[in-house]
Amino acid sequence: MRSAWRRAAALSCASALAIAAATTNYSPALAQSSGQVGGFTNPSSNAxxxxxxxxxxxxxxxxxxxxxxxxxxxYDGTILVASRVIYQETDGRLIAVGDVEILQPDGTRTFADEIDITDDFRDGFVNSLRVVTTDETRFAAESATRQNGEVTTFNNGIYTACNECVSKEGRPLWQIKAKKIIWNGEEKTVRFERATFEFIGVPLASIPVFTTSDPSVKRKTGFLIPSFKNSEELGFGLRVPYFINIAPNKDLTLAVTGYTKQGFLGEAEYRHRLENGVFTLKTAGIHQFDPDAFGVNEIDSTVENRGMIGTTGRFTINPRWAFGWNGMLQSDADFSKTYEIAGFNSTVFENNIYLTGIGERSYFDARTIYYDYQSASVFSRTEEEQAVVLPSVDYNYTLENPVAGGELSFNVFSRYLKRDEQDSRFNGDPTRSNFATPGVDADTYSLTAETEWKRTFITDGGLMITPLVHAQGNFTNLDDGTSGALSATNANLGGDGSYTRGMVTAGLELRYPILFSTSSATHILEPVAQVFARPDENQAGVLPNEDAQSLVFDANSLFARDKFSGYDRIEGGTRANLGLRYTGTFDNGWGIKAIFGQSYHLAGTNSFAQADTFNTGQNSGLETTRSDYVGAVSFTNGSNYSFDVGARFDEDDFEVQRADLAANYTGDRIKWRVGYAFIGSQPAYNYITDRQEVSSAASYEFAPNWSVFGGVTYDVENTFLDKYTVGIGYDCDCFKMRASYTEDRSTNTDAITKEYQLFLSFRTLGDFGETSDEFASTRY
Structure with a gap:
């Protein structure tokens, strides 16, 4: 009797597991629930x-x-609970009756009034079935039958992913009902018959019959979820993608987007995964029905047939080395951005081929680069003025063992640039007639090698002394350069030929951190003093400045040995930097960090007062003997609030020359962000007036699950809105919605783009549309 019962009990548990696995398989969650949908696995023989x-x-x-x-x-990690369990040896049937509940090892729970199944699991019947998976998706059916061990039919089935979003009557926010759901385990398909999608109890869509792959199939040829688009120039659009599973490691996705104003946009994307990486090939094209819908001076209005082709690649050669590329060719300068071709629609798209290597104490990067500047303006020449980098190579190595007790590092940088059209800009100062030249129409080769040694000593009194020695050499060759004087500023720009230059720096840094504590706070006050002695920079303005144009003097660069951002400029002359750092930590969770200081040119020629082809250093706050003051303060409570402000103040009257402010708050019902930026006039860069901008975004939950949100960017100097967004949202455990309206003023033209957006997300089913709510999360 005992062996018979063991057999019966084992069969009951195994049968229960089989039914539970089968019922879970029919969840319309599809691939999103793949963690719950494995087929029946025989219990361990040692269970x-x-x-x-x-x-x-x-x-x-x-x-x-x-x-x-x-x-x-x-039995074997599965638990069966019932009022009564019967095993019939004559026909090999097992019956569990009365409040049947099955708990699988993965946490999936199955409920039924009755389970009746054969001991070989080929045929069976389940009455009043309910399944709750580990990700809180729910499936129910009046009954389920299993035939021939492969085909299971659910009668009057209901599926939902809603747990908390239910009405007082217990109705979920959304659910899918079907007269029959038929799962074919051999063909790995799920067939829905007379299916209806209901939202808040209202049937929204009815489909007589459709078939999809079961959740165990992650890749299968068929239509994907459509999406909607809308804009003033394109009109309303519906995108329908079709996925073709070529092989387990490669696929093709075709998509057609129909726009009410511009016609049909076709797209194709091929993806191929290899053992060590993946590459993609994408193409898109359209014949525009109504180019005049765009602005008069926009590229989009000048062409009818438009298209692009793009490719990406990412490969891991070994754990230390990687290789890849990004590339795009398009019919005009703005196609991919206008039609939002995924992966290729950024304003500045970087075409590149790269090879990188990272060691424990070394780094290598080699790449070729060409920038596509996507602009709608027909007057823009930025695209033609971009240089081709063929290539750049950067290598850095730090010795593992100390040298003279200190750290010794080496760096080598090589770059070849080719530009066919010169980038020159009138500086905008009515009292001067010079130009800035961000890039010259020349072939430029540059090789830079540098080494640095430094060591930190700590005295018994806590003073930290760091001596430093740095040496740098550069070789540059110009071919077909502009030798004529473009202006007074660029009169020294060199012509064809080779140039060499070098720089040796001896530096000393002193830091004295002082720690003092109170009963509720800890404070660290750290005075910092630096001095760097070096000869004057040579050939400033003679050689083009390509990579050191973005000079920003602020608290972050106050203590930098060389404040230029690239290799084309080398800071010369003797300079001292003085400042004070403060760090405060309080028992209530708040923390403060602050820095304030000034830089002093002590001897030699001030590099920041020497004009180059881009006027780098002019209006920077460093071009005078005493620099402007710079400071920054940061507050945070470590959880939901932060405040950061940085500024540069005039050396004489303390007038603000540059300021940045950012504040963030995240509460239970309110989220907001405020930003402010101010940059004083910079005539040398063609900014003859101040620039000020305020940006803000906020979200407020005014009722359970409901929120309003918005964002705005305001140009203070020109007194107009650059961009604003208003919208309303809804969030719960199974559904997210965002509806918004946005107006955006073009950076190149006076055109204003108006856009309506609707974003719908049904957990486990998919997302539809896009959202401009920066606080929104599509995760559940």
């Missing part, structure tokens, strides 16, 4: 069985085994 019941009866006449009253069977 131990534990049976609990009020009564156990073996009926020899009817050849049945019955467990009654609080039946619980634990």
């Amino acid at each position: 131990q069985l534990l049976l609990q019941a009020d009564e156990l009866v073996y009926d020899n006449d009817n050849q049945t085994i019955t467990a009654r009253g609080g039946v619980r069977i634990d």
Whole structure:
């Protein structure tokens, strides 16, 4: 009897597991629920069985085994609970009756009034079935039958991913109902018959019959979820993608987007994964029906047939080395941005081929680069003025063992640039007639090598002394350069030929951190003093400045040895930097960091007062003997609030020359962000007036699950809105919605783009549309 019961109990548990696995398989969650949908797995042959019941009866006449009253069977990690469990030896059927509940090892719970199945799992019946998966998706059916071990039919099935979003009557926010759901385990398909999608109890869509792959199939040829688009120039658009599974490691996605104003946009994307990486090939094109819908002076209005082709690649050669590329060719300068071709629609797209290597104490990077500047303006020459980098190579190595007790590092940088059209800009100062030249129409080769040694000593009194020695050499060759004087500023620009220059720096840094504490706070006050002695920079303005144009003097660069951002400029002359750092930590969770200081040119020629082809250093706050003052303060409570402000103040009257402010707050119902930027006039860079901008975004939950949101960017100097967004949103555990309206003023023309957006997200089903709410999360 014991062996028979063991067989019956084992079969009951295994049967329960089979039914639970089968029922979970039919969740329309599809691939999103793949963690819950594995097929039936036979229990371990070494599994131990534990049976609990009020009564156990073996009926020899009817050849049945019955467990009654609080039946619980634990077998191989699966738990079956029922009022009664019966095993019929004559026909090999197992029946569990009364409040049947099955808990699988993965956490999936199955509920039923009755389960009736054969001991080989080929045929069976489940009455009043309910399944709750580990990700809180729910499936129910009045009954389910299993035939031939492969085909299971659910009768009057309901699926939903809603747990908290339910009405007082218990109705989920959305659900899918089907008269029959038929799963074919051999063909790996799920067939829905007479399916209806309901939202807040209202049927929104009915489909007589559709078939999809079951959740165990991650890749299958078929249509993907459509999406909607809308803009003033393109009109309303519907995008329908079709996925073709070529092989387990490669696929093709075709998509057609129909726009009410511009016609049909076709797209194709091929993806191929290899053992060590992946590459993609993408193409898109359209014949525009109404180019006049765009602005008069916009590129989009001048062409009818438009298109692009793009490719990406990412490969891992070994754990230290990687290789890849990004590339795009398009019919005009703005196609991919206008039609939002995914992966290729940024304003500045970097075409590159790269090879990188990272060691424990070294770094290598080699790449070719060409920038596509996507602009709608027909007057823009930025695209033609971009240089081609063929290539740049950067290598850095730090010795593992100390040299003279200090750290010794080496760096080598090589770059070849080719530009066919010169980038020259009138500086905008009516009192001067010079130009800035961000890039010259020349072939330029540059090789830079540098080495640095530094060591930190700490005295008994806590003073930190760091001596430093740095040496740098550069070789540059210009071919077909502009030798004529473009202006007074560029009169020294060199012509064809080779040039060499070098710089040796000896530096000393002193830091004295002072720690003092109170009963509720800890404070660190650290005075910092630096001095760097070096000869004057040579050939400033003679050689083009390509990579050191973005000079920003602020608290972050106050203590930099060389404040130029690239290799084309080398800071010369003797300079001292003085400042004070402060760090405060308080018991209430708040923290403060602050820095304030000034830089002093002590001897030699001030590099920042020497004009180059881009006027770098002019209006920077460093071109005078005493620099402007710079400072920054940061507050945070470590959780939901932060405040950061940085500024540069005039050396004489303390007038603000540059300021940046950012504040963020994240509460239970309110989220907001405020930013402010101010840059004083910079005539040398063609900015003859101040620039000020305020940006802000906020979200407010005014009722459970409901919120309003918005964002604005305001040009203070020109007193107009650059961009604003207003919208409303809804969030719950199974559904997210964002509806918004945006107006955006073009950076190149006076055109204003108006855009309506609708974003809908149904958990486990998919997302539709896009959202401008920066606080929104599409994750559940």
